[in-house]
Amino acid sequence: MLFYPDEKLAIFIDGSNLFATAKALNFDIDYSRLRRYFADQSRLVRANYYTALIEDAEYSPLRPLVDWLDYNGYTMITKPTKEFTDEHGAKKIKGNMDMELAIDMMGMAEYVDHMVLFSGDGDFRRLIEAVQRKGVRVTVVSSTRTNPSMIADELRRQADSFIEISDMHQEFGRKEQSSGSSHS
Helix, strand or coil, X not given: CCCCCCCEEEEEEEHHHHHHHHHXXXXXXXXXXXXXXXXXHCEEEEEEEEEEECCCCCCCCCHHHHHHHHHCCXXXXXXXXXXXXXXXXXXXXXXXXXXXXXXXXXXXXXXXXXXXXXXXXXXXXXXXXXXXXXXXXXXXXXXXXXXXXXXXXXXXXXXXXXXXXXXXXXXXXXXXXXXXXCCC
């Protein structure tokens, strides 16, 4: 993993993708330690977290995390989910944040040297390629240790470097005896 102390860094977290990866690995992320880890590596300019939220729900399990992140140095990018009925008559909820994440990465490209993308979504391969053409290095954080792999092969190949999240427990996994200041 190659970080430079003077480089400007931005983090982009695809919330639903990271949640699925962490759950598949039984990896409890300490978001306070995650942010601090990258801030210690370089000049952290922005840490963006993208997630769709169910509106009008009495309780959303995501709400405590979203509120905590918002108060603890993360920029929250959210939008309401959309409910629809599929061809089999089943109610489905959709809340894709790919477009918002892509627009923000392209917009930040001229202001940072290095971007870290927490996602394994192969749809981001062309986005990474476009950001790299602007001179930005891109590190992707996901996992090959899930079955099936959470990272698309084409995304991993396009990235300048890949971090296997399951190897990062020392850096930003939640410690067993941690205080109530961190959330996953």
